[in-house]
Amino acid sequence: MGSVHADAGAAPLFRSLFPRPEFDVDLASSYAYPAVPERPWLRANMVSSADGGAWGASGRTRELSSRADRAVMGVLRGLSDVVVAGAATARIEGYRPVRPREVWKGLRAGRPATPSIAVVTRTLDLHPDLLSEAPADARTIVFTTESAPEERRRAAAAMADVVVAGEDSVRPQQVLAALAERGLFRVLTEGGPHLLAEFTAEGLLDELCLTVSPHLLGPAASRIVAGDSPSHPRDLRLESLLESEGALFARYRVV
Numbered sequence: 486m487g488s489v490h491a492d493a494g495a496a497p498l499f500r501s502l503f504p505r506p507e508f509d510v511d512l513a514s515s516y517a518y519p520a521v522p523e524r525p526w527l528r529a530n531m532v533s534s535a536d537g538g539a540w541g542a543s544g545r546t547r548e549l550s551s552r553a554d555r556a557v558m559g560v561l562r563g564l565s566d567v568v569v570a571g572a573a574t575a576r577i578e579g580y581r582p583v584r585p586r587e588v589w590k591g592l593r594a595g596r597p598a599t600p601s602i603a604v605v606t607r608t609l610d611l612h613p614d615l616l617s618e619a620p621a622d623a624r625t626i627v628f629t630t631e632s633a634p635e636e637r638r639r640a641a642a643a644m645a646d647v648v649v650a651g652e653d654s655v656r657p658q659q660v661l662a663a664l665a666e667r668g669l670f671r672v673l674t675e676g677g678p679h680l681l682a683e684f685t686a687e688g689l690l691d692e693l694c695l696t697v698s699p700h701l702l703g704p705a706a707s708r709i710v711a712g713d714s715p716s717h718p719r720d721l722r723l724e725s726l727l728e729s730e731g732a733l734f735a736r737y738r739v740v
Contacts, residue, residue: 497553499734503726512560513592515725516694516736522670525661527689529674529681530561531709532696538706539678545577549698553729558675561694563589565600565673567626567664571680572606575615580604582619597622601669604628605655605680609637616644628655628663657687678711686714690739693721697733 501507501515518526532549533539541548562568562583570580585598593599602619603626604611611627619625625645629638631652641647646667650659664672674684684690695709721737728734 497551497556497729499553499556499727499729501725501727502733503723510727512557513564515727516557516560516564518564518671525665525670525672526691527661527672527674527684528561528565528692528694529676529684529690530558530694530696531676531681532698533709534698534700534702534706536701536703537708538700538702539676539709539711540706541700541702549696549700551698551730551732553732553734554696554698556729557694557696557734559586559588560592561673562600563592564671566596566669566671567601567603567673569603569605569660569664569672569674569680571677572604572608572611574675574677574680575602575604575606575611577677579612581612581614582623582625599623600673601626603660603664605660607633607654609633609641611641613644616641619645626664626667628660630655657683657689661689676709678707678709682710682712682714685710685719686717688717688719690719692724692739693735693737695735695737697735699731 499510499512501510532546532554534549540546580602582602583599601623605628607630609629616625627641627645627647628650629647631649638647648663650656650663720740722740723735724738725736726733
């Protein structure tokens with residue numbers, strides 16, 4: 486997942502390495518969703534070090550991120566209808582409702598000014614601002630379980646859209662079905678690795694947008710897909726490869 490922190494200064498330039506050489510690439514065109522999705526289209530945006538680590542020494546992605554990574558993340562969020570994250574990622578990375586950006590106006594015509602945030606959680610241990618500060622037309626969506634604490638579930642439902650999507654664990658298929666019922670078809674997940682593993686294990690991922698950061702971390706950090714899900718190999722097809730400020734930005738389609 487990319488860092489959630491904004492960056493100031495001039496926008497970085499991107500050059501295309503594949504499928505054809507090109508300078509000063511338009512990110513919105515490069516990362517466009519299918520024109521009219523007929524079903525939820527699930528895209529993951531993740532960042533890793535050159536040796537495959539999914540976070541830095543702090544346990545966050547900050548050490549791996551950059552101006553260019555944050556620029557891509559901003560465009561991917563602007564293109565999406567909803568941003569899905571696991572509760573641990575939301576806590577560690579400091580998730581809050583997405584703030585509108587002037588540059589998104591053309592990307593979000595006919596839609597709310599910002600995508601909704603959707604959080605997958607069994608315990609409902611969430612920062613209250615994530616629930617209470619979301620705009621009325623992009624309320625936070627909380628996916629939880631029947632076994633979640635009833636008091637916390639009621640408290641969250643007073644501020645957010647709470648969806649029970651499983652008994653003891655949240656079912657990925659039910660997450661996408663509930664988003665489709667709300668007309669949220671352009672789905673962006675920013676992980677973390679455990680949530681991404683659950684989506685990929687069920688064969689639900691359509692695209693992987695991977696930032697390869699020019700850092701070595703060593704063996705301590707997790708990979709971008711991790712957890713207890715059984716092994717589930719998937720073939721990927723490279724759709725595009727960009728470079729900016731030493732980082733690589735690969736867009737893969739699941740085949």
